[in-house]
Amino acid sequence: MTDRSKFELLVGKYFIATFPHWDGRVEAVIDDGHYLVRFDPGNDGSPEAFAVVALDDMVRAGREDEEEGPAHWLFFDTADDRAKFRAWMEAPEDPNKPRVVPMRRY
Numbered sequence: 001m002t003d004r005s006k007f008e009l010l011v012g013k014y015f016i017a018t019f020p021h022w023d024g025r026v027e028a029v030i031d032d033g034h035y036l037v038r039f040d041p042g043n044d045g046s047p048e049a050f051a052v053v054a055l056d057d058m059v060r061a062g063r064e065d066e067e068e069g070p071a072h073w074l075f076f077d078t079a080d081d082r083a084k085f086r087a088w089m090e091a092p093e094d095p096n097k098p099r100v101v102p103m104r105r106y
Contacts, residue, residue, distance in 0.1 A: 010035060014082045015058075016074045022046075023082065026075075 010026045017024065017039070024039040030052055039049045060072040076082040089102065 007032060010058075010075065013075045013077065014079050015076070016082060016086070017058075018071045018073060025079075 007029045011028060013026050015024055015026065015037070022039040022042055024037050026035050027038050027050070028036040030036055033055050034052050035055065035058070037051055037053050039051065041048050058073045074082075074085070076085065089100070
């Protein structure tokens with residue numbers, strides 16, 4: 001595996017970004033530490049947007065504790081997988097069944 005192909009592993013992945021609280025897709029590698037991402041239109045009416053994001057911001061590398069900043073992004077192979085995860089987090093099938101509750105809103 002070449003160095004470039006290691007960085008391309010995230011290209012095409014769908015994500016939930018904890019900050020700026022948007023969903024989207026990784027579109028391309030810019031360089032060793034940056035990616036071009038496409039944010040989906042927001043629930044607040046904000047339009048689709050493209051941004052260059054540092055890998056460190058996606059994975060929160062070097063973070064000492066949970067209070068230092070937003071959590072890492074969550075990555076999925078398909079938009080359907082992302083939707084299933086979000087549905088699972090927000091509405092359990094059985095109200096008596098325990099579920100994982102995020103400490104932070106995404």
